[in-house]
Amino acid sequence: MIKCSPTTILKNSFIFFMLLVIPAITLVYSQVAINKPAIGFTQLCANPGFNTFEVSFSFSPAGSLNPTNQFILEMSDGSGNFASPIILSYTEKLLAATPTSRTLIFSAPTTTSGENYRLRVKSTSPVAVSPTTNAFAAYYKIQDSQFSINNFSPTATFCTGGSLILSIDNPGTGTNDSPLKYPSLKYNWFRVPSLVPIATTQTLTVTQPGRYYVETNYGTCTSDSYSNRVDVNEAAGGATASITSSKGNPFCASAGATILATQAGNSYQWFKNSVVIAGATSQQYQTSEGGLYTVRVDFGGCNATATLQLEDVNFNSSLNVSATTTINKGESKAVIVTTNAINPTFQWFLNNTLISAAVTNTLNINNEGKYAVIISQSTSCVSQKELLFEINYPFIDPNVTLIPNLVSPNNDGINDTWVLPQEYVSGTNTQIILLNSRGEVALQTNSYQNNWPENEINFNSINPIYYYIITTEDNKVKKGSITVVR
The missing domain is CATH 2.60.40.10 (Immunoglobulins)
Incomplete structure (x- = not known):
């Protein structure tokens, strides 16, 4: 029988104790439970001016998180599915933190759109996943202001047996922030007084009279993204059209172009001074010129034509x-x-x-x-x-000493005009008379400026001949002829 000394027994007991304690310590740091997060909202309705929300959660036991732990905030898709969760950026609300709880501040992605989103929280060290939150509607309202349809006109017409297309105006400029600038948006069309959507497309084909409007589809979130109302009428006896000018008539062209507009129809063709304007096939036409403008509108089953004499406030x-x-x-x-x-x-x-x-x-x-x-x-x-x-000043060539007998007015820069010596031109009070072959006076002046012929010569297939009489101030006379060639 082997006997152990008291020292040996003490050492063995310590080792046995540590083997029991170390797993217990490891167990404390290897397990954590994250409770179901709480959200302080029933709907998440964000827009460019407001996009800050909070989620709070608790965990246990205290001290169970490793120093390297990080929390991950995940959001499901709009149906509550976490197959491809959205990782949300967040900041911690430090003043609300306790040894067993956290509050996270986050923003919704701009693509958020659905009625059944959920959140959950994960920890990385130790690894744990919370239950999901209650479902909530969430929309990022990228466009949250009123817009126009039917070019802001309160009425439209279609013909019996035909139809009319109502569409959202585009582009969104000035006070009209068109939702068509955002391709991801969806729509709901309504016919008053019903609150049940009759279409979800960008345009609506109308076959019944009534009052119509469209809203951007942000689900149960309240929104200011809706259109003006349009009263659509059925024209049993045919439709009529008119043209309006956005800057009045007459309009001030120097202040920019005016926009000509007509009633909503299915198709359009604009004319200026009875000539088709290529490519002008929209409900509106922009111009900075006056003239007689005409538009032909197809209302579906019948056509109507309107004209406007557009005048520009101008001067001559x-x-x-x-x-x-x-x-x-x-x-x-x-x-x-x-x-x-x-x-x-x-x-x-x-x-x-x-x-x-x-x-x-x-x-x-x-x-x-x-x-x-x-x-x-x-x-x-x-x-x-x-x-x-x-x-x-008159052209005077000091090198000319002889009276030319040939002129070729063909704009080649050579002999284009009859250039006399300086002693006979303007300022010398010399009388110049030119006669054609019939004896008719073609030129008579006492201030010749070396500029004949100023007008086009009629050649009649031959080179015409002119006769000159030059009389100086002291009555010296020179006579001769000039042949004009092409």
Whole structure:
């Protein structure tokens, strides 16, 4: 028989004790129970202006979580299924935390849409999963404002035996935030007074008279995303159409285009001045030009046509000089603007430089250059017109010493006009007379500017001949002929 010393017995007892204690300690850190989370809402109705919600849960026993533990917040699909759970980002509400409870603050994803969502909580160390929360409706209302159908018109018409298509207006600009900007949205159409949807599509085909409207489908969540009401009538004796201009008639083109609109129908075709406008097949047509506009509307079973003489608040202006005018050095030319603009103002420019002292409709010019005048109408419809013109001195070629007997006005820059020596041109008081072959006077002047012929010559398949008589101030006379060739 082997006898053990007291020391040996004590050591063996300690080892046996530790073998019992260590599993117990491990057991404390390897098990945790997470209770059913509590939500502080019955519906989760989020939008861009509000998307903050809370979920609270407790767990036991205290101290059962490892230091490395993390909680995971999961959301089911809209049917309560966790086959592919949505992992939600969250922050902890630190002041609400206790050794056995947590409160998490989270936001709904923008794709949330359904009536039976649920939440659950997981822990990572030790691993545990809570029961799911009670089911709740949840929607992220990405579009939560009123919108329009039927171009905001309160009425529409279809013909007996036909139909009418009501549609949501698009694009969503200005005060009309069209839900069509968000392809994921769904819809419910209603016929007053029933609260039961009659369609869930983007458009509604109407075959019965009544009052109709559409809402964005956010389930049981209250929403401001709904359309105007439209009274649809049946036209047994045929339909009528009209055209309205968004900026009135006349309209101010300088303030931007106006939108022409007609009643809702199944199809449209717009015309301007009785000519088809290619591609203009919508209920609206945008234009910045006046004219006679016509639209043909198919109401389903019958057609109607409407016309509108659209007038642009505009003005006309003209100058008393041509685009190019010649004056002699030292000569002054009064250029006058004639306009029907209301309360007009004038700005004159020489070679793109403002002539600050020139503020009336008349400018006395004695220098050559490129000129412009801007006429502004300072009424509620502010608009401008710019008129351009050029002032030149007579062309004098100092190299010309002989009187040319050939002219070829073909715009090739060579012999285009009859250019005389400097001693006979404007400023020398020399009389120039040109006669055609029939003896008729084609030109007579005492201030020739080397610019003949200014008008087109009729060749009649032959080269015409002209005869000149040049008489200087001291009565010296030169005579000869000029042949005009192509």
